[in-house]
Amino acid sequence: MPLHSTAADLPVERIMHRGLLTCSPDTPIFEAAQRMTSRRCSSMLIMENETAIGIWTEHDSLRLDFNDPTSLQRPISEVMSHPVRSVTLSARASEVMQRFNDEGLRHLLVTDNLGRPQGIVSQTDIALKQGLELYLSLRTIDQVMDKAPLVLAGSLTLGQTAPLMLAHHQDAVVVVCSEQEYGIITERDMVRFVAHHPGNTPLSKLASRPLLTITPQDSLLRARDLLIDNQLRHLAVKDSDNHAIIGLLGFRNILEGADQHRMQELRHAMQLRDQALQHPHLNLQLAERVIAASLEGVIITDAHGRIEFVNPAFTHTTGYSAEEVMGKSPAILSSGRHDADFYNRMWQTLSQDGYWRGEIWNRRKTGQLYLELLTITSISDETDKVTHYAALFADITHIRENEDQIRKLAYYDALTQLPNRRLLEDRLDHALRHAHRQQQRLAVLFIDLDHFKQVNDSLGHAAGDELLLEVSKRMAARLREDDTLARLGGDEFIVLLPDLTDANEVTIIARRLLEAVGEPVLLNNQQFRVGCSVGISLYPDDASNAQQLLQHADAAMYRAKQEGRNTYRLFSTALDVREHRWLAMETALRNALDTGLGLSLHYQPLVAQDSGRLVSMEALARWTDTTFGQVSPGDFIPLAERTGLIQPLSKLLMRTVAAQLRCWLDSGLTPVPVAVNLSAQQFWHQDLIADIQALYQEYRLPAGLLSFELTESILLDKQQQAITILNALRQLGCQIAMDDFGTGYSSLSYLHQLPITTLKIDQSFVQQLGENLGSETILAAITGMAQGLKLTVVAEGVETQAQREALAKYHVDLIQGYLISRPLPANEFSARYLA
Numbered sequence: 001m002p003l004h005s006t007a008a009d010l011p012v013e014r015i016m017h018r019g020l021l022t023c024s025p026d027t028p029i030f031e032a033a034q035r036m037t038s039r040r041c042s043s044m045l046i047m048e049n050e051t052a053i054g055i056w057t058e059h060d061s062l063r064l065d066f067n068d069p070t071s072l073q074r075p076i077s078e079v080m081s082h083p084v085r086s087v088t089l090s091a092r093a094s095e096v097m098q099r100f101n102d103e104g105l106r107h108l109l110v111t112d113n114l115g116r117p118q119g120i121v122s123q124t125d126i127a128l129k130q131g132l133e134l135y136l137s138l139r140t141i142d143q144v145m146d147k148a149p150l151v152l153a154g155s156l157t158l159g160q161t162a163p164l165m166l167a168h169h170q171d172a173v174v175v176v177c178s179e180q181e182y183g184i185i186t187e188r189d190m191v192r193f194v195a196h197h198p199g200n201t202p203l204s205k206l207a208s209r210p211l212l213t214i215t216p217q218d219s220l221l222r223a224r225d226l227l228i229d230n231q232l233r234h235l236a237v238k239d240s241d242n243h244a245i246i247g248l249l250g251f252r253n254i255l256e257g258a259d260q261h262r263m264q265e266l267r268h269a270m271q272l273r274d275q276a277l278q279h280p281h282l283n284l285q286l287a288e289r290v291i292a293a294s295l296e297g298v299i300i301t302d303a304h305g306r307i308e309f310v311n312p313a314f315t316h317t318t319g320y321s322a323e324e325v326m327g328k329s330p331a332i333l334s335s336g337r338h339d340a341d342f343y344n345r346m347w348q349t350l351s352q353d354g355y356w357r358g359e360i361w362n363r364r365k366t367g368q369l370y371l372e373l374l375t376i377t378s379i380s381d382e383t384d385k386v387t388h389y390a391a392l393f394a395d396i397t398h399i400r401e402n403e404d405q406i407r408k409l410a411y412y413d414a415l416t417q418l419p420n421r422r423l424l425e426d427r428l429d430h431a432l433r434h435a436h437r438q439q440q441r442l443a444v445l446f447i448d449l450d451h452f453k454q455v456n457d458s459l460g461h462a463a464g465d466e467l468l469l470e471v472s473k474r475m476a477a478r479l480r481e482d483d484t485l486a487r488l489g490g491d492e493f494i495v496l497l498p499d500l501t502d503a504n505e506v507t508i509i510a511r512r513l514l515e516a517v518g519e520p521v522l523l524n525n526q527q528f529r530v531g532c533s534v535g536i537s538l539y540p541d542d543a544s545n546a547q548q549l550l551q552h553a554d555a556a557m558y559r560a561k562q563e564g565r566n567t568y569r570l571f572s573t574a575l576d577v578r579e580h581r582w583l584a585m586e587t588a589l590r591n592a593l594d595t596g597l598g599l600s601l602h603y604q605p606l607v608a609q610d611s612g613r614l615v616s617m618e619a620l621a622r623w624t625d626t627t628f629g630q631v632s633p634g635d636f637i638p639l640a641e642r643t644g645l646i647q648p649l650s651k652l653l654m655r656t657v658a659a660q661l662r663c664w665l666d667s668g669l670t671p672v673p674v675a676v677n678l679s680a681q682q683f684w685h686q687d688l689i690a691d692i693q694a695l696y697q698e699y700r701l702p703a704g705l706l707s708f709e710l711t712e713s714i715l716l717d718k719q720q721q722a723i724t725i726l727n728a729l730r731q732l733g734c735q736i737a738m739d740d741f742g743t744g745y746s747s748l749s750y751l752h753q754l755p756i757t758t759l760k761i762d763q764s765f766v767q768q769l770g771e772n773l774g775s776e777t778i779l780a781a782i783t784g785m786a787q788g789l790k791l792t793v794v795a796e797g798v799e800t801q802a803q804r805e806a807l808a809k810y811h812v813d814l815i816q817g818y819l820i821s822r823p824l825p826a827n828e829f830s831a832r833y834l835a
Contacts, residue, residue, distance in 0.1 A: 012096055013089040015126070016110045016119035022047045025054075025077035029064065032056060032076045033194035042188065043107045043120055046080050052117050054080030057107055058187035062166040066199030067159035084109045089118060097126050106252075124233070124251050141223055142216035144254065145237050145247035149174050154183075154204030158197055162190060171252065172234040174245050175207035182245060183207025186233055213238040214249065223249055297372075299391040305329050308388070317372075317395050319365030330391070335361040335369050346376075350389075354378050359396070370397045413487040415465055416472040424486035424494055428546045431498040435539055441500040442539045445510060446553035447475070449491035449517065450531040450565045463523045467530065474516040479509065494550070503538065503581055510534050510568040518566065531566030533557050542571045586643050588625045589636060593648050598624045601656050602823035603674070605833055606794060606814045609807065614833050615814055616707065616735075618675045619657050620823045621649070641679060650682045654695065657706070660826050662699040669834045673735060675707045680714045689728045696732065703733030709760065711739050719753075726755045737794065741782065752789055759786045763797020763817070769806040783811040 021041045023032050025048055036044055036058075046054040056076055063079060065071045086109040087096060096108060100123055110119045150173040152161060165173055165187075172186040185207050197206060213236045214223055223235055227250075237247035291298050297314040301307050307325050315321055318333060325332060338360065350356045355377040363369055372393040379388040411423040419427065428444070435442045449471065456464040468491065475493065476485050484496040495513070497506060517532040535557025543549045552571040560569040592598045603617045623631045640646040657674050664671045682688060692706065708729060715722040726736055737758035761782060768775040786793045795807050798817035807815065824832065 010093050011089065012087055012091045012093060012110055012121050013118070015093060016121040017041075017125065018119040020045055020117055020119060023076060024048065025080075026075045028073050029076055029079060030072040030194050033061070033072075033191045037192045042122055042124070044076075045084070045109065045117060045120075046076055046082075047117075050116075052084045052086075052109055053077075054082035055084050055107065055109065056080045058191050059106065059171065061187060061190040061194060062162045064162065064190075064194065065159070066162055066193070066197075067157075069198060072194060086111050086115075087121070088113065093126060096121055100126065139220045140216065141214060141218050141220065141237055141247070141249055144220065145216070145249045146170075146253065147247050149236075149245065149248040151176060151245060152203060154178070154202060154207070156203050157199060158193055158201045158203065158206065159199030161185065161203060165190075170248075171250060172248055174211070174236060174248065175203045177204045177207055177209065181209065182211040182236065183209040184211050184234060184236065188233065211236050211245075213245075215240050216246070220254055224251075224254055227251065295394070297391075297393045299330060299393075301330065301389045301391075303386050303388065305389065317364070317370070317393070318362070324365075333362040335363045337361040337369070350376055350378060370395050371400055372396060416469055416487050418472055418476075418493075419484060419486040421486065421488050424484065424488075424496065425546060427484050428496055428549070431496060432539060432544075432546060435498065438499075440498075441503060441541070443495075443497040443500060443506045444537050444539075444549045444553045445495035445497065445506075445513070445568075446535040446537075446550070446557040447493040447495065447513065447517075447532050448557055448561070450533060450561070452491035452530060455523070455528065455530065459524055459526075466523060467521055467528075470521055471517055471530070471532075474519065475513050478512040478516045483509075494553075506536055506538065507568070507570075510536060514566065514568065533560040533565050534568035535560055535571065536568060537571040582639065585625075585628060585631070585636065585639060586645075588627060589623070589639060589643075589645055589649075592623065592625065593645060593652060596652070598626075599649075599652065599656075600624075600825070601653060601660070602825055603829040604816060604823040605821050605829070606675075606816045607820055609795075609804075609812050609815050612820075614672055616673045616675060617829070617833075618677075618709070618816065618823075619653070620677075621653050622823075637679075641681065646679050646681050647685060650679060651691065654691070658695040658699040658701060661701055661705050663826075664830060664834060665701075667830075669830060671705065671834060673705050673707045675709050675735070675737060677739070678708050678710045678714075683710055683714050683722075683725065684718075688725065689732075692729070692732060692734070704735070706732075707735035707737065709737040709739045712741065715754070723754060730755050730757075740796075751785075756791065758792040758794060760794040760796050760816075761812075766795050766797050766803055766807070766817075767799075769803055779810055787811040 019039075021035065021039050021043070022045045023035065025046055027046075032044055036042075043055055043057045045052045046056065054077065056079065060079060060081060085099075085103070085105055087099070089110060089112055091110075099105060099108065106123045108121050109117055110121055112118055150164065150168050150170045152164065152173050152175055154175050154177045161173065165171070172184055175183040175185055177183045183204070185203060189206065189208065193201075193206060212226065212230060212232060214226065216237055216239070226235060227233065234248055234250045236245050237249055238244065239246045291311050294311060294313055297317050298309070298311040299307060299314060300309040306327050307330065310320075310322050310325060320332070346356050346358070355375065357375045358373075359371060360374050361369055361371055373396050374391060374393040376389055376391045378386045379390060381387050411420060412418065413420045431442050434440075449467075452464065452467070455467055468487075472485065472487065472493070475495070479485060479495065480497075482498060484494075484498075486494045486496070488494055495509075497509060500506065513534060514532060518529060520527045520529055522528075535553045535555065537543060537549045537552035537556060539549060542552050556569045556571040560567050563569065600622045601619045602622050603619055605614050606616045606618065607614055621633055621637070623633075623636050625631055637646070640649045654676055657676055661671055661674060678688075695701070695706070696703070729736060735758060736754075736756040737760050738754075738756050739760045740762045741759045759782065761779065765775045765779050769779070770776075783793050792813045793811055794814040794816055795812045796816050798804055798807070798815045798819045800819060804815060804819060821832070
């Protein structure tokens with residue numbers, strides 16, 4: 001009884017593609033081609049009223065007239081193949097392969113019993129999954145390859161090529177791009193060209209290069225692995241003597257003769273069965289010898305999973321002798337890497353299908369982990385009752401390690417270990433699809449080191465390599481976790497910045513990279529400095545596909561070099577993303593001022609340093625926009641000042657403060673004075689005093705409930721006029737605080753003349769307590785002076801208990817900061833402090 005079944009006996013539903021790509025009959029040809037290209041599908045169903053009325057494949061693209069662009073606007077129904085050939089879900093893989101060979105097909109629609117489409121099965125699916133490893137390993141390339149490939153000159157046009165491929169029944173052609181270089185164009189390429197290249201485009205510009213080749217003496221198994229690993233459909237066969245292209249090989253060739261081979265295997269198996277019936281004892285001995293000599297480990301258990309037999313290869317791989325494992329469960333080999341769900345799914349599959357095949361981590365007797373390819377088959381008696389389980393396994397640890405190493409060499413730069421162009425393009429394509437779905441921006445930065453050739457010429461290539469390593473490490477350290485830094489070659493690097501929420505991030509990161517590269521580098525005991533030129537392109541502002549983004553970033557980089565080097569340039573200054581964002585934010589802020597939506601105030605308490613008693617509070621503006629989300633005051637306050645919106649914004653916020661005070665008073669609460677920040681434009685506005693008087697009258701506010709904060713820079717140029725305005729505010733009972741004192745000019749010559757009541761010490765001095773002796777000296781001087789002038793002193797930005805305790809030795813009356821409370825909405829503030 002066989003220990004496992006071949007993949008050719010699998011139902012087609014196990015190997016088909018379930019993700020159907022569909023379109024309506026009136027879909028234009030070029031749009032259908034674009035969708036097939038983006039999904040990397042080889043076929044598309046044409047559906048009408050949930051019924052498949054036709055199919056369009058890559059081969060059908062050869063019938064298009066590439067010389068007539070208007071023909072590509074025709075509906076897909078005019079060029080589709082119909083009726084659609086189909087098989088049911090219960091069909092076997094061998095049946096599908098037979099139909100492909102007999103009917104000359106490449107795709108079949110898979111339907112359920114009601115005729116509803118469920119998926120597509122193709123020649124490629126059969127070649128990948130039908131289990132022909134032994135057959136492929138025994139046959140060589142020259143037995144099945146196309147020995148008369150269609151070789152075309154690179155000067156031929158796209159429009160000339162399609163009819164030639166169709167007439168010669170070729171699904172790929174070799175293109176002579178130059179005397180020493182070949183390329184290839186396939187049916188899949190023709191679909192991609194439909195929407196992007198006119199018919200007069202020469203083949204030399206379109207052919208994929210370099211052309212991957214193989215020799216006639218190589219096995220079909222190696223050819224299939226090359227096709228899978230490189231995600232290709234064709235290989236060129238090159239003569240090992242004169243290096244000429246003598247043939248083409250694709251999945252179609254691999255399938256040729258496979259069916260006949262399978263029939264031969266079946267006949268051979270039947271002959272062996274007859275011989276076994278005639279000579280049962282001899283065959284039993286032969287089977288035992290084969291199992292004993294097999295390089296694959298074999299385990300046979302009873303129906304309860306107790307080990308009854310193992311072969312020598314089992315002992316060689318695991319380190320356990322037969323005596324040590326007899327009567328025990330194979331769980332003795334468990335690695336602990338797989339959870340219970342993994343084993344439950346394995347046994348469920350084994351129960352349903354009669355076998356399970358997959359990769360699993362196990363542990364040798366020495367404790368060393370190894371990866372094995374395992375096949376388990378259930379063995380039943382005449383009544384279909386499971387009597388035994390047979391497992392065949394092979395240690396594939398070294399194979400996986402070698403594959404990982406090969407993959408690393410294929411996708412990573414050998415010197416810097418950064419992603420190379422191939423991996424970058426893959427990540428860029430993925431990032432573009434994600435950005436399109438999420439409607440986000442991404443950026444591509446093209447970086448070229450300045451004067452790198454001089455380092456190579458003067459110090460040698462070893463020093464140049466050392467410089468490249470150092471620079472790549474510095475740049476990687478300046479990037480975000482999800483960003484990609486890749487090396488194209490030489491001194492050229494690419495940075496991919498996905499998931500950009502703010503276009504300003506791009507220029508910030510560009511400046512960080514310039515600083516990183518520009519730092520001194522020690523080479524051969526000498527200090528060198530190199531700069532870099534950076535070009536930036538943005539999606540979707542500058543381009544919508546990977547190739548254009550890279551080209552535009554390259555162009556911007558050359559402009560940076562032309563304009564002085566060691567700088568960055570955007571692809572188009574006219575489309576500077578920062579200006580777009582400011583303009584959009586200005587519009588949103590104007591709308592918010594018109595409607596009052598999204599603008600609010602939070603209140604932060606000021607408490608006594610010694611008792612913690614609430615003395616006053618500061619009103620702080622907040623803005624939440626539907627587009628920009630929570631906008632920082634550090635962004636929208638300067639924007640309002642720059643665009644002339646600060647005056648209406650200040651009036652709105654001041655009125656909001658007055659209304660809130662009135663609401664608290666009407667609720668029976670006793671609010672403390674509220675400090676409002678005054679901008680320069682608002683302070684010098686001629687109606688300031690009148691507006692404040694009107695608020696007091698309109699909202700019937702007791703004197704002193706409104707107070708104001710301003711920075712000393714507002715008062716520098718017009719001290720005498722400022723004194724007049726400040727006196728008018730004091731007559732209204734308003735307290736006046738000078739904010740951020742100590743960070744500006746801090747002129748003492750006029751401080752005693754100003755009718756202010758409070759000095760607010762900037763948080764930078766508070767945060768440096770215990771670390772900066774100069775800050776402590778300045779703090780002592782300011783608080784001592786304020787005490788002499790009988791001014792209230794407020795320490796801003798107090799965040800830790802240690803800072804509060806350090807302030808105790810200075811004349812500080814009030815403290816404000818996150819240690820006490822973050823700014824709170826009005827209802828939360830009143831509930832915590834006024835109730």
